[in-house]
Structure formats: structure tokens, C-alpha cells
Amino acid sequence: AQSVTQPDIHITVSEGASLELRCNYSYGATPYLFWYVQSPGQGLQLLLKYFSGDTLVQGIKGFEAEFKRSQSSFNLRKPSVHWSDAAEYFCAVGAAAGNKLTFGGGTRVLVKP
Amino acid sequence: DTAVSQTPKYLVTQMGNDKSIKCEQNLGHDTMYWYKQDSKKFLKIMFSYNNKELIINETVPNRFSPKSPDKAHLNLHINSLELGDSAVYFCASGGSGEKLFFGSGTQLSVL
Numbered sequence: 006a007q008s009v010t011q012p013d014i015h016i017t018v019s020e021g022a023s024l025e026l027r028c029n030y031s032y033g034a035t036p037y038l039f040w041y042v043q044s045p046g047q048g049l050q051l052l053l054k055y056f057s058g059d060t061l062v063q064g065i066k067g068f069e070a071e072f073k074r075s076q077s078s079f080n081l082r083k084p085s086v087h088w089s090d091a092a093e094y095f096c097a098v099g100a101a102a103g104n105k106l107t108f109g110g111g112t113r114v115l116v117k118p
Numbered sequence: 119d120t121a122v123s124q125t126p127k128y129l130v131t132q133m134g135n136d137k138s139i140k141c142e143q144n145l146g147h148d149t150m151y152w153y154k155q156d157s158k159k160f161l162k163i164m165f166s167y168n169n170k171e172l173i174i175n176e177t178v179p180n181r182f183s184p185k186s187p188d189k190a191h192l193n194l195h196i197n198s199l200e201l202g203d204s205a206v207y208f209c210a211s212g213g214s215g216e217k218l219f220f221g222s223g224t225q226l227s228v229l
Binding site: 041043049051054093095106108111 | 161163206218220
């Protein structure tokens with residue numbers, strides 16, 4: 006069965022500092038990987054996705070993520086965070102076809118002035 | 119205990135039928151959601167209820183009707199099912215300022 010682990014429940018960063026959110030997955034084949042952001046009081050928004058090809062993917066809002074098969078990881082990064090990046094971030098994995106997504110538990114990002 | 123539980127996990131039905139998916143949360147959250155996972159696995163919000171009141175209603179066919187008998191339950195009823203309704207549907211709940219908790223999803227197949 007597929008599973009996703011986000012080891013950090015909370016992360017606090019200063020505005021302008023870099024951010025990295027960890028995501029580890031368990032899946033037998035090449036997964037489809039996603040990062041979603043949940044801003045306060047809102048639904049989910051897709052930040053980026055990985056299906057195949059270049060293992061470094063660029064997303065919206067200046068985010069990027071790198072797929073590392075050897076480490077079963079898909080960590081999300083941003084070089085310089087803005088106060089508006091304070092939100093909950095979810096990593097998700099899905100099979101190549103047909104199966105439903107499995108979500109990690111989420112990481113809450115707090116941004117200090 | 120499962121925080122957000124939705125049933126059934128799998129639903130196979132014929133075109134034209136009416137079906138319901140149930141969702142219950144025991145987290146005491148005020149807000150519940152229905153999301154649709156499309157064929158490319160993107161999640162799209164369908165509905166959101168806050169304390170039994172509809173607050174988000176995205177552009178979905180009116181064959182889809184959410185029903186919230188109380189704030190711990192948000193059911194999704196679908197009339198006259200069509201082939202294109204085949205997808206995975208996720209229920210989620212979240213308190214004010216809290217992160218979402220997801221159900222395990224219901225895979226709907228319309229034949």
C-alpha cells in the first residue's frame with residue numbers, strides 16, 4: 006500500500022529565509038507526486054506535481070520540488086519565503102493510473118517577520 | 119478511531135442510477151468539504167459546509183447535491199449518474215484555522 010510521511014508537523018521560518026518541507030513516500034512503482042497548499046480558511050491549491058521526466062519540478066509561487074527515487078523523497082523548497090506563504094502544506098502520492106491519492110499528514114509553516 | 123471516515127470505499131454502478139457517499143468526522147470541526155480527484159489526479163473542491171451551512175459551491179452539475187444533517191456529517195448525493203462522474207471523491211474536514219483531515223476516498227466507477 007502507498008503511504009506518505011511528512012516528518013515535520015510545524016516549521017517556523019523568518020521572512021526571507023529559505024524553506025524546505027520534507028516528504029517521504031512508500032510505493033512500489035514510480036509514483037505520481039504532488040504538493041498542495043492550504044491557505045487559512047481556504048481549500049487546497051496545487052503547487053506542483055511530478056509525473057515523469059526532469060526530477061526537479063517548478064511550481065507556482067516560487068516553489069520547487071525534487072524527486073529522489075533513491076531516497077523515496079519529494080521535498081518542497083522555496084529560496085525566500087514571504088509572509089503569505091504561511092499555510093498548511095500537503096504532500097500526496099498516487100499510482101501511475103487509477104488509484105486514489107494518499108495524503109501526508111501536512112506540515113504547518115509559520116512565517117516570522 | 120478514524121478521524122474522517124467515508125463510505126463506501128468503492129462504488130460501481132450503472133449510468134442513470136442515483137447514489138450517495140457518506141462522510142463523518144469525529145474531530146469536532148465546523149467545516150467539511152467534498153473534493154473530486156480527476157483523471158489526472160488533481161483535486162478540485164466541489165462543496166464546503168460550515169456548521170451545516172453551504173459556503174463554497176463550485177461549478178458542479180446540479181445532479182450533485184451535498185447534504186449536511188449535522189456538522190459531523192456531510193453526504194454527497196448524485197442523481198442520474200453519468201460516465202464522466204467516474205472519479206475519486208474525497209471528504210475532508212477542518213476547524214477554523216486548522217489543517218484539513220482527509221477521508222480515504224471513494225472510487226466511483228460508472229459503467
